[in-house]
Amino acid sequence: MKRSLVLFLSSYSYFLCFGQEKTIDTVYIFDNQMNKVKLFHKVTTITPQDVEKNSTNLSELLRFQSNVYIKENGRGAVSSPSFRGTTAQQTAFVWNGISINSNFLGQGDVNNIPLFGYDQLDIKAGGGSVVYGSGAIGGSIHLNNNLDFNSGFHASLFSEAASFNTYNNFARASYSNDQLSFKFSGNHAISENDYEVKESQNYINRNGKYSNTNFNFAAAYKIAPHQQISWISELFNGNQHYPVFFDSQTRTKYETQNIRSLISWDWNNAKFNNSFKAAYTEENFQYYGNINEPKTSGGTGKNYILKNDFNYFLSPKWNINLITEFQVNKGEGYQSGIGDVSRNVGSVSGVVRYFATKDLRFEGGVKKDFVEDISSPLLFSFSGKWNALKWYTADLNVSRNFRFPSFNDLYWQPGGNINLKPETSYQFELRNQFKIADIKLSVTPYYMKIRDMITWLPSSSGYYQATNTYEVESYGLESQIEYYKKFGKHGLKANLGYSYTRSTNLELQKQLMYVPYHKFFGNIDYQYDFMRLYVQGMFNGLTYTDTNEKRNDALDPYFVMNAGLSATILKNYTVGIKVNNIFNQIYQTVAYYPMPKRNYSINLNINF
Template sequence: MDIKRSLVLLLSSYGCFLFAQEKTVDTVYVFDSQMSKVKLFHHIASITNEDAEKNSSNLSELLRFQSPVYIKENGRGAVSSPSFRGTTAQQTAFVWNGININSSFLGQGDINNIALFGYDQIGIKSGGGSVIYGSGAIGGSIHLDNSLTFNKGFHTSLFSEYASFDTYNNVVKGSYSNERLSFKVSGSHSISRNDYKVEEKGKDYTNDNGQYYNTNINIAAAYKIASRHQISWISEFFNGKQHYPVHFGNMEEQTKYHTQNIRSLISWDWNERKFSNSFKTAYTEENFQYFGNINGPETSGAAGKNYILKNDFNYFISPEWNINVIGEFQVNKGLGEGTSRIGDISRNAGSVAGLLRYFPTKDLRFEAGIKKDFVEKISSPVLFSFSGKWNVVKWYDVGLNVSRNFRAPSFNDLYWSPGGNMDLKPETSYQFELRNQFKLGNFKLMIAPFYMNIRDMIRWLPANSGFYAAFNTNRVESYGLESQLEFEKKVGKHTLRTHFGYSYTKSTDLDIQKQLMYVPFHKFTGMVDYQYDFVKVYVQGMFNGLTYTDSNEKRKDALDPYFVMNAGVNATFFKHYTVGFKVNNILNETYYTMLSYPLPERNYSVHLNISF
């Protein structure tokens, strides 16, 4: 058997590189060229558009019910941040089509200012990934991926929903492709008065000044300029407005927040039998304006611009050995206005990463990676990763992941006046994970214990001068496990699909030996889908354990455990029309993910989905 034939069979067995077979290339193009390789060694939980429609309010709700991530939300639709495995929002990387899009100012992503329906698939990866996805990928990463198909002709779809609190969600998509050209456009718009009421122990809460709206547009295209060469382009435009809820009616000032984000990416992909190269140039822009009085002038604001060059070269030395070199260079610019006191700043950053993969047999694979970041005026550590996966027997797989990861200080951490600290060191972490997967008939069980040690955590603390300042202080140790149980069975016109997840997290500030704030010890999610012919019914639930809201484990200020359950039914007519009805929070539970900001009690929605 010659080398080329061995290569094609090997790649086909692993399903790893989209360039391996021309038939695959003709079918789909994924903008994140690393994703197929990452899936060889790491578990990526994928959320499709169909699953996203079950939690269509916003991305926060989707992640809350369909992932192990804890979501801290200041009221429905307001400021929202994630927590993977006992880490912070700054230690979670948001990755858009392979590009890290965490804010240069805050070092994190605001979930409710990221569109829910702008992507073909949302991926959830627990555990560190800084060697490939850069700063912030310490606790985990959230992947917002788009794809393009070829030779599929015209397709269009419309999703329209009306929900409680005068909420409207609308999404329209259109695509066309032939053998050489693929084009796709989509737009979404969400608006809500969001004035829900919550009654608890004789107290009435109304989400006053909680209205929001946002609009998102995506445009993507790919063209095969030759049999092995392809040019691709994707752009996203987001415009959002949030009014921040108040607690005391007219006694508290009403405020609001506007944001505009732009992301654009051009890629040239060259695919051969033994090697591939993906060269990307990207531009991302974030703008925000804060109004201390909704009827007054802008109080503060900032504009950030990022210029990115990235090259991903992949080469098979032999059918067993593969080398991957990734180089990236960025220019990050920021300008603060009003009370956003960071001035006019610019920072250059670059990195070089190398990964070596070894496939001794079809049941065994290894990957070792090393990376060096070069961040202007910051001393960055050398990062590493090691992963292995072994299909021990037909019913049991085991995977090992060890890595060193980091987060560079954000613009606010360094330059905010007063309080910024130019002497900050990057946060670094060491993480270990042992993933076990069992398969028995239609059942799949995954159990993954993990351990993480974070050093030089950046915190804002009171300084001697009376204001808050940024310091490298905490050492955090986090350990626990994540588990999933899946079942799927189809008999005739009956299909049953279930998915249950449980996570336990012990995340300790080693200086004071206390659990970190907003890190629940226990989280459980579950979903049961049943379909008979043209009717689908689903039930989903989420349990969240005791969650402390301060660093001293004060029980009186902690969030009590809660269980929330949703249900819905869809019916499809004439193959193209689907009508659905949902009930959220069936049990009318009063629950909080952030102190003082309850989320809605029982609420409803109806939707129409048309697809051609």
């Protein structure tokens, strides 16, 4: 039998052989690009079981299970991510293949993105603008759903009670036969969040409560042996009270309501596959300068999206991929000076993949964006993967990426600047992976240079204004060790990661604020029969909170450890307990907002 190459594409797996072809029906994945991305790039996948370890919010999960640095204004409050020393605006949040960064801020508030309701979360460091568009400079976080067929009925319930009057409930149900598949889930989380940290100036998290609710519905129907129609929708409602330092201060809050809906028509066979998507996303937000009075600012953003992804196999070795997309971005602000604004955005991407042998493959892509009233650069990407030896693999990635200005950058009054240019970046990385027995070690040095950084700086008129300012140079090293071993009823899995980041404002020759030099995270899982134990730790090095590297104002290094124990009873019932911040570490991810000391939770998981 001749050598074969396995390509996972859309809802089918294609076995491309030098003598035969075979199509296997598996599952439908809404983000049909993700499995192609994984052929050339390191992607960290968080499963629903892993999510339950850090069920408080998405911020906590990313902090303990990835290299991403999370800047959180206290537990459950405003939160933003940083990949490889970049900003939150340079991180793309992608929901089932569709970007969901805010039209206004150009970023995603991590704690206003649901944690539950997805089949997997994928985390990709490095640029990805050729496939995922504006904002995918430092990295991207993917919230993915899938639907399978011929699986019958399944349901589950996760319920948790935790410190600070925190309650979290998630329910999911699904049914599928050979032609129809659907899935429904709902989650509600609420917390008084009134923790105290007396060692840090007698800090009390006053007015820190939050709540959020989200619903997900997905369905797929096979209209022909190789065609199907699918639909997925998500509704989210969030409420955050912003902490105050004294009882005499006016209490504020922020509310948001998000809608996301996507319809897809997919056509797959052995030679080509095509996915046509029509999507609608909407964000609504209101800020209350006094929780007892009407809103003081807010906005509504709407996006209408058409996207087509066409794949054609010229031969078992050559694959071409054409992606076209058109969006209408709309926004209307309240008390922000932003009127009724609209922007048309189109793009055309071409990707060619060449599979020289089973051990050597290449991918090259170009993209041109057409953004109304903004001149956008030509983007490119090149990737290569070489399984040089049984124990060594090398991945090379080079790309040019960009971010166009957000509505706030352009239109906020005062301070918006309609003459802004997009941020652009060049990136290089070389991933080296070594495999010895059951151990995998990866070491990835990288380099990135960002031009025309958009920054809000004081103007001569006395207010802050959006400006294309300095260049940023970011370089560093990411490494990860993975281990898995199963012997009898015992199972051991470990995942340890370390990153060094040097991200410099080239004008000042200083480290960017809130970019730690060092970060370490680790998760170790041990399972024996019906018992499961895990421990996880996260070390964060010295972090400057200003642009001048003032040591007195910097966040001190800290190490936080969590642990959990669970037991499965009668096959379908799992009871667990978790202890977070075991050693009572006093730490902050944002200056003046300490995170909780030791806290606890108990949970029950039922599978039907």
